[in-house]
Amino acid sequence: ENAMVESARTQVQWARDVCTEALDQLNVLHIHSNRLQVKTERLSMVELWEEAKHRCASRLTGAVITEDCLFEGIYVWGDREYLVAVLENLLQNAVDAMTGWSITPHMQVKIGREYEWGYIRITDNGPGISRENIRKIFRPFFTTKTTRNNWGLGLAYCHRVIKAHRGFLNLWTAPSN
Numbered sequence: 001e002n003a004m005v006e007s008a009r010t011q012v013q014w015a016r017d018v019c020t021e022a023l024d025q026l027n028v029l030h031i032h033s034n035r036l037q038v039k040t041e042r043l044s045m046v047e048l049w050e051e052a053k054h055r056c057a058s059r060l061t062g063a064v065i066t067e068d069c070l071f072e073g074i075y076v077w078g079d080r081e082y083l084v085a086v087l088e089n090l091l092q093n094a095v096d097a098m099t100g101w102s103i104t105p106h107m108q109v110k111i112g113r114e115y116e117w118g119y120i121r122i123t124d125n126g127p128g129i130s131r132e133n134i135r136k137i138f139r140p141f142f143t144t145k146t147t148r149n150n151w152g153l154g155l156a157y158c159h160r161v162i163k164a165h166r167g168f169l170n171l172w173t174a175p176s177n
Contacts, residue, residue: 038079038164045074045111045118052087059095063105074111074118082161086169089154090122096145097126117167128173137171 049067053060076083091107098105103125110121129137129144136142140156162169 038082038161040077040079040165042075043078043080043083044072045076045120046072048076048078048080048083048087049109049111049120051080052084052091055084056088056091056095059092063095063098063107066106066108068108068110069112074113076118076165076167078165083165086158086161087120087122089158093154094122094124094126097124101127129171134171134173138169 053065094107095105106125108121108123110119110123112119112121133142133144137155138159142156159169
C-alpha cells in the first residue's frame with residue numbers, strides 16, 4: 001500500500017511539473033504575442049549571420065558549414081536581437097534535423113540579394129519534412145521532436161518575427177520519407 005501511495009505521489013508531482021512547465025511556455029508565448037515591437041536599424045546581413053553562428057558555436061560542433069556569397073554590402077532594416085534569434089533557431093533546427101542520422105551534418109549558408117530583397121538561405125542535408133507536416137510547421141506547439149523540452153514554438157516565433165519585419169520565411173524540402 002505504501003508503494004502505491006508513493007507511486008501516486010510521484011505521478012502527481014510529475015504531472016504538476018509538466019503543467020508548470022507548460023504554463024511557463026504559454027506565458028512566454030503570450031508575452032511575445034503582445035510585445036513584438038521591432039526597433040529597426042540598418043544591419044549588415046553578414047554581421048547578423050556571424051553573430052548567430054557565434055552564439056550557436058557549441059551546438060554546431062561536428063557540423064560542416066559552407067558559406068557562400070558572404071560579402072559586405074547587403075543590409076536590412078531590422079531589430080538585431082530578434083533577427084539573430086531567428087537565425088539561431090533556424091541553425092538549431094538544421095542541427096536537430098541531422099542528429100541521429102548516419103551522415104555528417106552539412107549546412108550551406110548563402111547570403112545574397114534578389115531585386116530589393118536581401119536573403120539568408122540555410123540548407124542542410126537532413127531528411128526533410130514529410131508532406132503531412134509541411135503545412136503545420138509554423139503553427140504554435142507543433143513539433144516532430146521527441147524530447148521533453150521542445151514545445152513547437154521556435155518556427156512559429158521565427159515566422160512572427162519575420163512578418164513583423166515585413167519579410168518572408170520560406171521553406172523548401174525534399175523529404176526522404
